Amino acid sequence: MLLKSKDIAYLGVLLGINQLFIILSSVIETNTIILFAAAALIIGIVRVEFGVKSGVVFYVASCILGFFLTFNKIEMITYIIFFGLYSIIKSIIECKIDKKVTSWIIKIICFNLLIVILYFTIKAFIVLKLYWWMIVLAQVLFLVYDYAFTVFINYYINIIRPKLKL
Numbered sequence: 001m002l003l004k005s006k007d008i009a010y011l012g013v014l015l016g017i018n019q020l021f022i023i024l025s026s027v028i029e030t031n032t033i034i035l036f037a038a039a040a041l042i043i044g045i046v047r048v049e050f051g052v053k054s055g056v057v058f059y060v061a062s063c064i065l066g067f068f069l070t071f072n073k074i075e076m077i078t079y080i081i082f083f084g085l086y087s088i089i090k091s092i093i094e095c096k097i098d099k100k101v102t103s104w105i106i107k108i109i110c111f112n113l114l115i116v117i118l119y120f121t122i123k124a125f126i127v128l129k130l131y132w133w134m135i136v137l138a139q140v141l142f143l144v145y146d147y148a149f150t151v152f153i154n155y156y157i158n159i160i161r162p163k164l165k166l
Contacts, residue, residue, distance in 0.1 A: 018042040027070035036083040043087035059084045081118045
């Protein structure tokens with residue numbers, strides 16, 4: 001996993017953009033989830049450019065740096081447990097499993113496991129009521145998020161990446 005100085009500089013810029021999204025999520029309270037999702041897309045770019053191992057290291061670095069730089073530590077737990085981690089899980093699932101139906105089923109199971117972990121972690125800090133319609137809405141929003149994530153990564157690979165000349 002030895003990287004050239006150009007690659008390290010690119011990773012530094014990506015980490016800066018990632019942290020910008022994370023910090024803005026604390027400043028702009030109404031768009032927290034959208035900004036965390038955007039920060040997670042940066043992890044997807046790292047995975048495409050440098051592989052899963054570099055993606056994991058980038059995820060850990062973004063979590064540590066984000067935890068120190070963000071104002072709302074409870075919200076950061078959402079990024080750590082779900083958004084950042086799901087970027088890594090998604091790439092591993094899509095690399096290992098060729099069948100789309102099996103891939104979707106495994107991703108939905110992983111999503112539900114991560115959401116349960118997130119729910120009990122956040123519930124330890126704040127009072128949180130959960131209703132049945134929230135669970136259904138979360139499933140639908142997850143499918144939209146996963147599809148949008150895939151569209152973005154494909155757009156990056158086919159349109160943006162060739163223009164970067166890396």
